[in-house]
Amino acid sequence: MPAYLFPVAGVLLGLIIGSFLATLILRWPEGRSVITGRSSCDHCGHQLRARELIPVGSFLLQSGKCRQCGSKIASDHVAIEIAAALIGGLALFAAPDVQGVTGAVYGWLLLTLAALDVKHHWLPDRLTVILALSGLLASLLMVAPTFLDRLTGGLAGYASLAILAAAYKFVRGRDGLGGGDPKMLGAIGCWLGWQALPLVILGASLVGILVAISWRLRGENVTRESMLPLGSLMAVAAFPIWLYQTANVGLY
Template identity: 75%
Template sequence: MPIDRGYSLEHMLPALPIPIAGALLGLIIGSFLATLILRWPEGRSVMSGRSSCDHCGHQLRIWELIPVASYLLQRGKCRQCGQEVAPDHIAIEIAAGLIGGLALFAAPGPEGLAGAVFGWVLLTLGALDANHHWLPDRLTVVLAVSGLVASVLLVPVELIDRLIGGLLGFASLAIVAGLYRYVRGREGLGGGDPKMLAGIGCWLGWQTLPLVILGASFVGLLVALSWQVRGKIMTADSLLPLGSLMAVVAFPLWLYQAAGDGLLY
């Protein structure tokens, strides 16, 4: 006899427009995030003025701003000066689109939209950490506050679990950073890492924090192995962006939580 998993293709098909809409929204959000990630570390605003080429200043028309499609049609180059557009731009757009689609597939409705916001903030923090080893306080605060607000308004969990998650997330990495500094006499963790883990704890609860750290360590090991395969020399001073590694793990954990509450049962 076939196993009844509690859902079927016929049951899921009517809901597909919701995650598709989430993916499309994610592509639009991703276009903004890609610009933010490029310009914020340089002190340039993304809110004032029209979008333009970062090389020649050519003001982009509407058809040059369509996420992913414009990049592909223009072969990744500016139509005016022919300079290549940073490939990170399309990567961020695609990642944001996947986040929006997956979040609303796992939890169609307000909870899924909140989860997409969680993923988009993680994506921004992860990209900034990977490229600049920088986790802005303003974004880590947004991560924490949005997690607590979501737990109060949308997610049927105890707020105390999220508050403990925030406190333990910050304290655990702050203690590790302090011990490393005491033993080695130099910084081993950035100041933003404990704040980011606190924000993740505010979203996922304290119970998931060991999984976040273990998962980030495993992903970091894979990254280090890939560096060695490509001939990149690893030393004790080589920097791995812990914020990026935690971001890679945290959003799938949210998907698992959301799917466990609805989609899979």
């Protein structure tokens, strides 16, 4: 297959994967099965037909409304599909080979964790472990980072935030970080290596500042007590860093 078709394939695969991820993000926190049970309208319970389950397309054709009751469909689902499509396209544009496929998987896992953190302030251990293990296994397919760099990144990422969280609690007497944040940074370190960890934290901080500014522009009150989903911020920073590494412009 010509190299220019790989990003197109990544976008199409991303749309399909994104539809599944959006269902997982909706059902998992509610304790519902992701595999069994047909998709239905959240308002009237209308079971969706195949033509109503086309990623992005069905949303546009139905003007974002349920065919049965006319209620507005939550935009979260289509946003996840579009994000997954972009991740697939960018990953296979950066590396039109098996490395690009593994990078897309990395991005889709980050997307799922980020969405769960934003909506529920929840970073599931099972998903974080999958992210970490897949990062270590990816060293078998990629030249850099090496397995040792990835393993060191996993340990250093977890330890750095765990120590910071413990110090904050000791000084302030309350939690400042969620229990999943150190695990999340450790899992990202298993993909990017220890050298990239400062960039992940820097990127997450910059994204957090932009989020806080957007809140202020919308008239929301932003104080030291305001909660930002650090896991989501790190995820937003971590995928572009993978793209940067893969483009061979520096880091190693």
